[in-house]
Amino acid sequence: TCTIGQSVQTAVITFSDWASLEFILYHDSESVELEWTVGPIPINDGVGKEIILRFDTDIASQSLYYTDANGREVLERKRDFRPTWNY
Numbered sequence: 001t002c003t004i005g006q007s008v009q010t011a012v013i014t015f016s017d018w019a020s021l022e023f024i025l026y027h028d029s030e031s032v033e034l035e036w037t038v039g040p041i042p043i044n045d046g047v048g049k050e051i052i053l054r055f056d057t058d059i060a061s062q063s064l065y066y067t068d069a070n071g072r073e074v075l076e077r078k079r080d081f082r083p084t085w086n087y
Helices: none
Strands: 002-004 008-016 019-026 033-038 064-067 075-078
Antiparallel strands (some): 019 033
16 A cells, blocks of 8 residues: 655555555655564464565665664664674
8 A cells, every 4th residue: 555645655565464564755855764563473373483574785784774673772783793692
């Protein structure tokens, strides 16, 4: 589902009744906001599930990216690096 307004555009991709992804583009912004909604994950089929979101891009980020899993804290992360143990 796509919506185009004067200040924002959104696209919602619904994968199932328990998983969807929303892309939000604000007018005059150089970034995109993503909202990934999952759950409740069905377990009555007895099949284990791991839900991931993967992006492949040619952005030259030197393996740095930022995550915000709870809406309270943005964390800087580096691919293939763990500060508490050798990767």
